[in-house]
Amino acid sequence: MNGLRLSSFGLRGFVGESLTPEVVMDFATAFGTFTDGGLVLVGRDTRLSSPMVQASVIAGLMAAGCEVLDLGICPTPILQFTVPRRKAAGAIAISGGHMRTGWNALTLISADGGFVDPVSGEAVLDVYHARDFRRADWQHLGTATQINDFATPYFAALEEHLDVAAIRRANLTVVIDVANGAGCRYLEPFAQCLGFRLVAVNAEESGYMAHDPEPRPRNARQVASIMPLAKAHAGFVTSSDLGRVSLVAEDCETASEEYTFPLVADHVLARTPGTVVANCCTTRTVDDIARTHGCRIVKAAVGQAFVISTLTDEQGAVGGEGNGSVAVPRFSRAFDGLLTIGLVLEDLAQRGGTLSQRLRELPRYHIVKRQVYGEPRHCYSALDSLQHDPEWSAGAILDHTDGLRADWADGWVHVRASRTEPMVRIISESRLRSQVEARVADIARRLEREL
Amino acid sequence: MKDFLKVGISGVRGVIGETFTPQLATSFARAFGVFVGRGGVVVGRDTRPSGDMIERAVVAGLQSVGCQPLLAGIVPTPTVGILVRDLAARGGITITASHNPAPWNALKFMGRDGLFLDRTRAEELLDIYHQGRFDLVNEEGLPVTEIISDPTGTHFKRVIDYVDSAAIRQRRFRVAVDACNGVGAVHTRRFLEQLGCVVTMCHDLPTGIFEREAEPLPENLGALSALVSAQHCDVGFAQDPDGDRLAVTDEHGLPIGEDLTVALAVQAVLDRHARGPVAIHLSTSRAVQDVAEKRGAEVTRTRIGEVNVVQAMLALNSPVGGEGNGGVIVPAVLPGRDSYIAMALVLELLAKENQTLSQLRQGIPRYVVLKEKIRVRPEQVPEILRLLRRRHEHDKINLLDGVFVEFDGAWVHVRPSNTEPVIRMSAEAPTREAAALLLQETRAALSPVLGN
Structure with missing residues (x-):
């Protein structure tokens, strides 16, 4: 049940059972082999197992001769944003994402900041299975350097992408629950960047997931209970890698994670119409939104890598999945929780009205x-x-x-x-x-x- | 042998990029974690470029079985032994291939007593490794790595407290150090300055890219010799990359031979600190024996291997001993080879005897050691050893490791190599001629097996 799962996008397993340092090292060395000893970025979430996985990943990459930039605790979308800016050959994101305590995973990021495409991923797996590793000798081993100046360019880009003036004027109070995940230390700078009043929930880097870190109504009750006390305008629950978001309205409604993508798509398409990419089991609300804006919708297979690669192929304007993931390729090739929150706030600020009204305006299905x-x-x-x-x-x-x-x-x-x-x-x-x-x-x- | 990996009593050694991979290091660290049990494990390393990678692999392996890595960083190997006891850790792992060339690296394992694992315990560790069944801990049980602050503090304090540091400080010795781009490049200047020395160094970038051969043999100490004479130093010290062995030059820069470092240490300890028997390994110079016996100390020779010397010393309550390769052991400071106690004892001798190093050298008898190896088939080895035992049945003979025969002022030692299909013969005598004759006679005695 808690077995190892290898795919062309990465590897996941259960700590203490299938996810051992050796398996992680082999996989990292395989990826290092695939990059031919290039520059690789590594970021992790806050889980108790992540430092061990990180040590294994970095050792595996160094053995293949990769130069490693270690971003430490870093949400996957910020890691993805940083990859092309550092002209890296790729990155490995270490995060259990939405999975419960005990799980952890490696996600392979390509040079453009998207996910490694299936063909390249198969190549990595072939190296892994054949153990046909690139092995640097002692003079050509990789080195690992910690960097911590990567968030500034990210927030600068975010500030440029969003109508920060409008968000500031709206004078919003926002509750955000990052499940004690990788987002903790980035919430304050995020709030400062966009100029809203932050009420942070479960924002301790304790290593323990405060709740099941899957953004969905049943995990959003804490945020909902705080909304009236904080007189908050919007509430958000994110996954531990800051990739997915679900919404909580000011009236305490914990909206299904299915509605994050349609709401953001509606907002993005109003400003920049273009192709929408969804997976083939995303709510039809998204189809309706696309039609309203006269935009084409393309369906990809289920899985974040398929959606992102289709977005790239179709030069789409916005993409996402029903699990609360949204990507805007003009900004990055990541499902970015902070960008998602920023776009929802921008939408509220520019339109006026409340989040609950906004959610009611969306065509809804059972x-x-x-x-x-x-x-x-x-x-x-x-x-x-x-x-x-x-x-x-x-x-x-x-x-x-x-x-x-x-x-x-x-x-x-x-x-x-x-x-x-x-x-x-x-x-x-x-x-x-x-x-x-x-x-x-x-x-x-x-x-x-x-x- | 290019793809060499050596797994044995002294740890796991191999070549980076070939046999010694992070995967191997993590598996061995995990086996060691299971062997010592859950708790703290001190991890130290030398300056080799591969040390960072191997350290990460060791950390992950220890954590996976619930051992808390206590990181000492780049420290001398003896420091790790001190830290294990000081922090009441379950054990220690040193990442160093010691005097092996830079492409190599290794893991060396210490028990909770701060001693390297002996043969029995090393075999137990190997069994655990080979069985491959580990009780992995789940996420909540994973320990958090801790970084030890001032890791050499206790070590250096113990050394400085052991010797008459006031007398050394008073002299303000000028000291040249060849750190071999190893751990000494990080720590030795600070150590010697605590003893009031004026320090000048060479090969003092801690890069792990060795600018000289790693063994502190006389032929490798050219730079140090030049530095000693240019800077008018009182003494020159040459360390090996992980700081457990020491060679010494006199005030003219002349190497006195790494086998005599122990002789100086024996003299310093027996004259001023403690009486008692001295333990040295079989091929340590006869000069050490003479220095000890002159002071009424009994001398015991042990099998080759640091842990064998240390165990004998602890059993005999021996205050000083070591190995002829420059490894000085003073159990009152720490039970392992330590170049820092060696340096302190040499400085103390200079301060208290009021002699120069070349004068001190004069007081130590001179011997010549000659070595050769003979290629043999493995099945010939038992017969060779039997022949020698019969030949020397009336001499003073030691069978701990091959056949070691002691004569008046000389010895000859024949043993099979652990690593190559050869037997190693060595002989020591007061003159080159006498040593050569001993080797020649021994070879002749073996002709029934080897032919001519």
């Missing part, structure tokens, strides 16, 4: 998510049978970008085998609650028969 458990090898054949069964998908347009998606005029269903757990995930959306529940129940029944 979303139902469900899992059907089964052995991974059976999951794929079950999906295959479903695909060849015309009965349930009558009248729908089928799409195979990632798993199986069926679109009707009034809603959709997406079915795919999980990449991380032994299950099939079903997600469905519709205007009508009864209809979405009926569709999910029907597919779950068919899958359970197969599994």
Whole structure:
């Protein structure tokens, strides 16, 4: 269950079980081999395991002859922002992201600050499996240097990208919960940069996750409870790598993480229309928003690397996923929680009104998510049978970008085998609650028969 | 042998970029963590460029099994032993290939007594490594690395307190030091200045890129000799990269031979600090024995290997001893080779005897050591040793390590190498001719096995 998961984007595992220093070193040396001993940046979150993983990553890179710039505790989006500015060959982000305590992960960042593309990632994996490592001799070993002047250019760029004057004028009070993650030490400079009053929650670099660091309503209750006391205008909950954000309105509503992306997309497209990139199970609200602005929407496979690489290919204006991730390529190739918060505040400041009104203006659907458990090898054949069964998908347009998606005029269903757990995930959306529940129940029944 | 990796009693040694990888270091550090149990482990290193990388690997390996890395940074190997005891740590790891060339690096392991692991304990560690079953700790159990402040403070204080530092300070000795671009480049000036010395140094950038051969042999000390005479120094000290061995030059810059450092230390300790038996290893110069015996001290010879000398010294309650390679051991300060106590004792001798180093050298008998190696097939070794045992059954013979035969004022030692298919023969006698004759006779005695 807590097994090691290697993919072309990185590696994740459970500390004390699958995620050992050797595995991490091998993976880092493989990436160092892939960069041919180039300059590599390393940043980490605040988890108790991250210093050990960081030591292993840096040792592995040095062995391959890479020069390492060690950014210490650094949110993944700031690390990604810094990579092209330092003309690095890539970076390794060490963070458990939204995963609970005990997990940690390496994410491979490419030279442009995006995620390593699948083809390059496969090359890294091949090196890893063949143990065909680049090994520098003692005179050509890499060196590691700590740097701490990287946040200033980031905040300068943020200040330039956002309408800071408007945000300052709006005189906002903002509650932000960074789950004691990598964002802690960047909240104050962020608040100063944008000129809002900050109420920081769970912003201690204690190494302990204050709660499950996945931004979603059930983890947003602390923020919600503070909103009236702080007389706050907006509240935010982020993942431990500062990649994902969910919103809490001034009336204490803990909005689904699904609505972060549509709200920001609506705001960004109003100013800079362009192609929108979503994954194939993101809420249809995003499709509606794109249509409102007369913009094209492109669907990528599920996974942050696919969305970012599609954004690059399509020269899109904004991209994101239903888990609270938003990227604006004009700023960086990262899902950036601080930028996301900044854009929401800019939207509030420029429009006036409240966050709860703003959320109500978005077209909303009923979303139902469900899992059907089964052995991974059976999951794929079950999906295959479903695909060849015309009965349930009558009248729908089928799409195979990632798993199986069926679109009707009034809603959709997406079915795919999980990449991380032994299950099939079903997600469905519709205007009508009864209809979405009926569709999910029907597919779950068919899958359970197969599994 | 290019791809050489040596895993054994003295630790794990290998070549960076070939056999000695961070992965290997992390696995061994983890095995060591399991071996000593959860708690603090002191980690020190020399200046080699690979030290930073290996240190990170060691840290990760220790943490993964719940050991807290206590980082001493770049420190002499003997300092790590002191810190282990001082901080009540579970053990220590030193990252140094000592006198091996710069491409090498190694891990050396110390138990909670601050001693290097002996053969039994080293084998236990290897068993744990090979079994590969480790009780990894989960995230909440991971210890946080701590950095030791002023890591050499206790070490240097103990050395300075041991000798008559007031007498040394009064003389304001002019001292030249060759730090071999090692740990001495970081620490030795401060140490000697605490003893009131005026210090001038060469090879004093702590880069780990050695500007001279790492062993403090006379032929490697040209720069130091020049410095001693140019600066009109009273003495020259040459350290090895990790600061456990010391060679000395006299006031003219002439190396007195690294095998005589122990002789000077024995003289200093027996005359002014403590009486008792002296332990040296089998191939230590006969001169040390003479200096000790002249002072009524009994001399015990031990197997080669620092830990063997130290264990014998502790068992015999020996106040001073060491190895002929410049390794001085004074257990009252610390139970391991230490160039700092060696320097302090030499300075004390100069201060108290009111003699120059060349005069002190005159007081030590002169011997010549000759060495050769003979290529053999492994199966010939037992017969060679049997032949020699029979030949010398009426002589004073020591069988700890091969065959060591002691004569009046001379010895001959024959032992199989641990690393090459050869037997090593060495002989020491008052003259070159006598030593050569000893070797020649021994070789002749082996002709039934080796042919001519």
